[in-house]
Amino acid sequence: MADHPVKLGGVHHAAYRCKDAKETVEWYGRVLGMDYTTAFAEDHVPSTGEYDPYMHVFLDAGNGNILAFFELPNQKDMGRDENTPAWVQHLAFKVGSEEELLAAKKHIEAQGIDVLGPTHHGIFKSIYFFDPNGHRVELAADIGTEEQYAELKRVAPMMLDEWSETKTAPKHADWLHKIAREAHGLEDTSA
Structure with a gap:
């Protein structure tokens, strides 16, 4: 698709909802070592003008990738799509090796977090756990040729x-x- 009119330069950020922005920033820093880089807070949504106060926080996931969260205190409590299994929707982050994956598992379990895996997927191995918002998180190490x-x-x-x-x-x-x-x-x- 070299001649496609849209030339993407990567993912600017992926945004999800969180229950508490401060707790989320602290958890991702402590558990996954992410740096908290930026925040935006508004009372009105810039794209719609709608009154809906929010805190929008940004975390560095490495290699130019940014993970963002919105805390929306005036909205109904956070939920999830009950028609989609919990294992389907998840955030997956790459680690450099199988050894790094195992070290991450040990660190995360030491934080009192239940970790599933490693699971062997043929060309990569993964571990799985949940953040404080109920989002499933995966760490994956490529092992394929x-x-x-x-x-x-x-x-x-x-x-x-x-x-x-x-x-x-x-x-x-x-x-x-x-x-x-x-x-x-x-x-x-x-x-």
């Missing part, structure tokens, strides 16, 4: 087409699932 990533990119269009037609898991990258199943000590059910 260049060849594996290239093959996944090659089969992606075919997988999407098959999924669109059948709504069942396509088998174009079954080798990836076999790696993950074997890592978890599960029986190979692909035959």
Whole structure:
């Protein structure tokens, strides 16, 4: 899509809602080492003019990526989409290695936070936990080879087409699932 008229330069920031801006900033700093960089606070929403006081905080997630949160005290209590499983919507951050992933798990558990994993996904391993707002957070360490990533990119269009037609898991990258199943000590059910 080199000739596409929209030229993106990356994600400026991703914004989520929080229950308490101060608690959220402190938690992400203590648990994940994120620097608190910026805040905006308004009584009126700049894009709509609507009266709705808010605090908008920004945290540095590394490598030019910014995670932001809104505290909205005049809105109904925060909820989540009850029709979507809790494991689906999440924030995923990259760590540099499997060793860093395991060190992060140890640190996070020492904070009194329950951590699930590591989970082996074939080309990366992840741990999962929840922030004080109920957002699921994932830390992931890439472990795949260049060849594996290239093959996944090659089969992606075919997988999407098959999924669109059948709504069942396509088998174009079954080798990836076999790696993950074997890592978890599960029986190979692909035959």
